[in-house]
Amino acid sequence: MNNHEIDYKIYGSDMQFVEVELDPSETVIAEAGAVMMLEENIVMETIFGDGSAQKSGFMGKLFSAGKRLLTGESLFMTTFTNEGSGKKHVSFAAPYPGKIIPMDLSVYNGKIICQKDAFLAAAKGVSIGIELQRKIGAGFFGGEGFIMQKLEGDGMAFVHAGGTLHEKKLQPGEVLRVDTGCLVAMTQDVEYNIEFVKGVKTALFGGEGLFFATLRGPGTVWVQSLPFSRLASRVFAAIPQSKDEGSALKGIFNIVDGD
Known part of the structure; x- marks a missing residue:
């Protein structure tokens, strides 16, 4: 094993945490702000990138950290x-609210592709990079995907999904639109x-957007019922439009946004 071999336990049903x-x-690595609690003698350290290139010199660390900028994540x-x-x-x-998915990367031939905001934590040695789609259509219209x-790597990684999680195994040639x-x-x-x-009415008035992700097997796909973008849009849509009624709630969102 090149990665640290860690044990874990997941608590909760809808608002989960992993111990x-x-x-x-x-050592375990995580995104900034993901930690909930830790016992004594556990030392925290901020590093460039994911830690998998710590022995490759300054340029290796810089390149590892720079890849994260393309996914909108922090350098550290x-x-x-x-x-x-x-x-x-x-x-x-x-x-x-959602589910935490434990993934043993050694079971999946050492690699999993996930949405840019899904990663939560992993054993040290797991490399967190970017996966750019080769086809130009996916590049321009893929949205969150x-x-x-x-x-x-060959260690444990933890990914978070919103709402209810569904795992689907695709047979060779089987197609799923998501x-x-x-x-x-x-x-x-x-x-x-x-x-x-297809279809003008579907595209303009269907409420599901103009594009789907088309996934062709063989392989395994994990799908969530509540993307964070959908949750956020519903919350903002529910904010009262009246200045007096919504002033307190809008003030809270302004504070969260840093305004």
Whole structure:
């Protein structure tokens, strides 16, 4: 194993968190702000990129971190290392209602492709890069599914999905059409493309957008019922339009947005 071998336990049903058990000197990496709680002797450290290129020199670290800019993520990630003498625990919380998916990358031939906001945490040594779609249609019209992350290695990774999660195994040649925001992850052998929704009425008034993600098997696909973009749009749509009625709630959103 090139990655640290970690144990874990997932708690909760709708608002989940994952507790990772670290042996002495074991390390887990996570996005900034994902940590929920940690025990003593677990040391936090901010690093460039995902930590998989820490021995490749400054340029290797810079290139690893720079790839994350294309997915809209921070240049930095946080490591959590057990520097004590016994087993210690650190927990990471889901950012919104949904499910945390544990993925043993060694089971999926060392690579999983997921949406750019889906990654939560992983064993140190897992590489978090970008997966650019080769076809120009997917590039221009893929929406949330255009620039996706790839998780590579032989360790554990944890991915978050919104709402209810559905895992579907596609047979060779089997095709599944999915709303681009509902696609969470897929194995590397799934062929991915963007399909235009036929019919003027469907495109303009269907409420489902103009494009679908077309997934062709063989492979495994994970789909979520509640993309964060859909949840956010419903919340903002429910904000009262009256200045007096909505002033308090709008003030809260302004604070969250940094205005």
